[in-house]
Amino acid sequence: MAKPIAVIIGVGDGLSAALARNLMADYSLTLAARSADKMQSLADETGARTVLLDATDESAVAALFDDLPEAPRVAIYNPSARVRGPITDLSAEDVRRAVDVTAIGSFLTGKHAARRMLEAEAIDGTKGTILFTGASAGVKGFPQSAPFAMGKFAQRGLAQSMARELHPKGIHVAWINIDGGILNPGRTEPDDKPGSMLRPEAIARTYRHMIEQDRSAWSNEVAVRPWVETF
Numbered sequence: 001m002a003k004p005i006a007v008i009i010g011v012g013d014g015l016s017a018a019l020a021r022n023l024m025a026d027y028s029l030t031l032a033a034r035s036a037d038k039m040q041s042l043a044d045e046t047g048a049r050t051v052l053l054d055a056t057d058e059s060a061v062a063a064l065f066d067d068l069p070e071a072p073r074v075a076i077y078n079p080s081a082r083v084r085g086p087i088t089d090l091s092a093e094d095v096r097r098a099v100d101v102t103a104i105g106s107f108l109t110g111k112h113a114a115r116r117m118l119e120a121e122a123i124d125g126t127k128g129t130i131l132f133t134g135a136s137a138g139v140k141g142f143p144q145s146a147p148f149a150m151g152k153f154a155q156r157g158l159a160q161s162m163a164r165e166l167h168p169k170g171i172h173v174a175w176i177n178i179d180g181g182i183l184n185p186g187r188t189e190p191d192d193k194p195g196s197m198l199r200p201e202a203i204a205r206t207y208r209h210m211i212e213q214d215r216s217a218w219s220n221e222v223a224v225r226p227w228v229e230t231f
Helices: 015-023 036-046 058-066 092-118 146-169 200-212
Strands: 005-009 028-033 049-052 074-077 128-135 171-178 221-224
Touching (some): 005 015, 005 092, 058 092, 200 221
Parallel strands (some): 005 074
């Protein structure tokens, strides 16, 4: 029997890689990103199919989902973009590009993943799961980080709206607030605060739990944070 399909959009060596490794045994993976270099080693490790993708291009996102041999059971959107600086110095064009990646890319993935999932036969009442990687900037805006907050607030609102629309139709939608720094390869923690950064593998286990949640107790938002974070 063929494995169900999981699509991960946005690929790096931290959270995305941990998600792929967590899912590889039970899912046929498709990785999609702007850069082939970031994907190839992970694809070699996990057996994933790769697609070069501009997540803000609707025709490309539609083709990504249309080219799948069957509806995906999992779709995860990770990309976001930051532009930092005083509000009076920010370029409208730079802000627009950042919001496009974080918010419009999320919308396009949600739209076309849902379109395919709605065609699928439900398994135990569930047709699929769509997860958006959020951040604390979607809950509170920080100084000199307006574009990131704009994108993440929009993404969170999108996920809430989609959850209310699609949960009754068998599609689980959730926004995961990554509230803290991720200990990606090359990053280090302060010596006096071990465990103060989020482990990618630990976050991936939370995503896996969301995918496997019983529909009688679906979460539409989850926050993950290390013990040092204030909130």
